[in-house]
Amino acid sequence: MDNQSLINLTLHLADSSLILAQRNAEWCAHGPILEQDIAITNISLDLLGQARNFYQYASELINATKAPSPLERAGGEVSEDSLAYLRTEREFKNLLMTELPNGDWAQTILRQYLFSVYQYGLYEQLQKADDAQLAAIAAKSIKETTYHVKWSSEWVIRLGDGTAESHQRMLKAIENLWPYTGEFFMPAAYEQEALLGFDLVSIKPAWLEKVKTVLEEATLYSPSSGERQGETVFMQSGGKTGNHTEYLGFILAEMQHLQRTYPGAEW
């Protein structure tokens, strides 16, 4: 396996988990009710843990190449912290969907659902990958993702099949988020070169099927079914290769502020 591709792929997986963890953490103490505030921040913590595992692995791979890395800015070796705190916006490879603002509860829920079902399909394949460490992280993480899928699907149904207001908000969320789902299944060059033993496109049918089933139960429709079937939705992409929306810069400014201001600070 090409080492640089493996490093980039690992960083991509780490970045998507970290950025969504950061977004979900914004709900801390702002959730609609206490139990759900705790649920969304628990999901945030799971994603943060998964991101740490991927970053730790990426830093091992980077340090093993012995090549001078621009990430050794703080001096010394690359670490999970330097990867999270010292890379710039263009170096982040997260999916665009993860960096979008939380919006209302409907948008937060729908994003979690669309992302978790994708992550579940991805981990299901990744746990069989030749690379033992990626397989181990995936096998560990999929148990947590199972809860995320369950929780978010219940909320999609509750909101979609709820009041006129919540239904309306879910429709709006679908409209906002659907254009960001195409990127899930568009492999970046490093994903193809990393030779994982599976094709990203192959996880799409199961994703679409699962999403459609839940949206229908929620009396909602996905833009690729029902009345709008056949209409083309323009799909946004670029996150995997570092071309982000304006929102990522703001997230990084907040998240990296401390390490940028006081390099190497610990507590």
Place this chain on the structure above:
Amino acid sequence: MNILQEHISAEEKKIWQLLETVVDPEIPVLAITDLGIVRSVEIYPLSTGEEWGGAVTITPTYSGCPAIDAISIDIKLKLLEHGYKKIKITSVLSPAWTTDWMTEEGKIKLKAYGIAPPQYSKKETAVIQCPQCRSSNTKLLSQFGSTACKALYQCIDCKEPFDYFKCH
């Protein structure tokens, strides 16, 4: 006790006994050996005489569990306290931790502490017994409780809310 190796030395047995006194910082009635997160203990005499070297291998419960760093430090301190200065603490992810590794003794301790213990993952049913009044008439309030490893339930009979250490 969760000993994986069949043949362990007397010295390794001592280490296992020390590990039985290291507790989960979030659930202090549970020893880390009850939780099933200690995967192996391997030690050998160093050529310099009385010193022992080796490794204690642990595995996290959930990826984001903040207790794992604290547990690692607690093990280190416990070993130092007993003169083991050169034993490394390493963490592995595979095979992924499951609540099936929790000991029966651990489950009894959890219940007495007021947390409903996990069922076996292969046999999980919808019925979770209230740890207070033993009623089976309970309901799920939230899949996510005070920590990643717990769900929040309520007993319909005695009305008490309680934590359920969920199957994983």
